[in-house]
Amino acid sequence: EADIYQTPRYLVIGTGKKITLECSQTMGHDKMYWYQQDPGMELHLIHYSYGVNSTEKGDLSSESTVSRIRTEHFPLTLESARPSHTSQYLCASSDTTDYNEQFFGPGTRLTVL
C-alpha cells in the first residue's frame, strides 16, 4: 500500500543531542517537504526537495538540515537540539504534476528538555 511514514512518532531528548527524524514514502513522489507546526498554529515550511540531490530551505529559518539521496527517503537532522525546537514535525510528499496535492505523514512530536 502506497503511504508516507515517519519515525519516531514521539521523541523526548535533552538539550545538545543530535537527532534525525525519518521520513519515507512509497508513492513514487519526486517532491518532499518538511513542516514545523506548534499546537493550534499554522504550518511552516522548513525544507523541501524536488528530487534526488535537490534540497531547498523553506520560509521558516531552521537550524536543521536535510538530505535526499534516494527518492523515497527525506530525513531531517538537528545537530544540537534546543528547547526552542520543541514542536510537531510533519513530512509530506507530492508528485510533479500541476495538481500538487500534498500527502502527509503522521508526524513526529519532538520535546527537547
Place this chain on the structure above:
Amino acid sequence: GQNIDQPTEMTATEGAIVQINCTYQTSGFNGLFWYQQHAGEAPTFLSYNVLDGLEEKGRFSSFLSRSKGYSYLLLKELQMKDSASYLCAVTDSNYQLIWGAGTKLIIKP
C-alpha cells in the same frame, strides 16, 4: 507578499450548516486546496478547486471565485467528528503551496 486569510475560530451546532471563508493574495494561482486537521494529527485532503464554481463531495462543498480571490468550504449536517481545523492552501505561480493559518471549528451538541 503572499497572504491567505481565514477566520481563526468558528462555532456551530451539530446538524447545522457552516461556511468557512478563505481569501487569498498570491503571486499567481494554480489551484486551491482545503484540508482537514484534527488536533495532534496530520492534515488530510478534502477538496481541490482550480476553476470557478462549486465542487460538491458528500456533506462537504467548496466554492472558488478566482476574480475575487475567494473560496469557501461548506459543511452540511454537521457531526461532532467535524470538530477540527480547516486549512486553506493555494498553489502559486511557482507551484508552491501557500498555507493559511487554519480555522478551528468547534461543534456543540
